Amino acid sequence: MNLDNFFFYPDDIDYGGYPHKSGFEYEDVRFKSSDNIILHGWFIPSTSLEEPQGTIIHFHGNAANMTNHWHLVEWIPRTRYNLFTFDYRGFGQSEGTPNLNGVFEDCMAAISFVRFYKPHNSKDIVFLGQSIGGAFSLISAKKAINTKQDIKGIITDSSFASFRSVVNAKMSMLPKVIRGGLVNTLVNEKYSSKGKIDELTMPKLFIHGTDDEVVPYKCGQELFQTAPKPKQFLKINNGKHLSVFNKKSKADMSLVMRFLDSLSCK
DSSP: OOOHHHHOEEOOOOOOOOGGGGTOOOEEEEEEOTTOOEEEEEEEOOOOSSOOOEEEEEEOOSEEOHHHHGGGTTTGGGTTEEEEEEEOTTSTTOOSOOOHHHHHHHHHHHHHIIIIISGGGOSSEEEEEETHHHHHHHHHHHHHHHTTOOOOEEEEESOOSOHHHHHHHHTTTSOHHHHHHHHHHHOOOTTOOTTTOTTOOSOEEEEEETTOSSSOHHHHHHHHHHSOSSEEEEEETTOOTTHHHHHOOHHHHHHHHHHHHHHTTO
């Protein structure tokens, strides 16, 4: 039984979110995965008057496409970071059909694109992974450093350490004995970060809302606990799924910016 449909809900609807509507110039790009799937992305240069610190690669959530997620990252080009955001296979204008193995390859292709096609802009690379994108950003970082690629820092928002823990939470109406057997049998932990990210010694910021209705708060706590230091946890009281960059409260964004600014000192 294939549970990929449980994890991915792509579409090609135009939700109207584009960099130019926020006043940014950008490059609309196509790049290939290792299995020759053509993927779609946007590269948005920093508008800061200061020299860019590097590029933030955005790994979005499991539904819709970039035009729906744009409002969550439109703040980034106003900082000293460029932004590269992209659609996984089957999302938006990217070709193919999403599956866990393929989406991981797409993430690695995005890193390679920024690293090799935008080398002057990628001195420092930072990952921002949201929801399932957080899980992929961590595993992608592990693969990147194993191939001698430096990642300066990682931010995860509303993410999790274990695919099984998320499915368990979604199936909470079933008896625990039945639920545990089904989840352990059907859910592959290949791309879960639990127990696999000890090498990630770069600074990490984990963000989670206490009232997250999609990925329970306890999943975010588990992710933080399983990660090595240095690390920080930003608790969003009464926060829903992905609420930190929806609401952009002054206090929360100030902490995020302090984290990003600190990376230039490492």
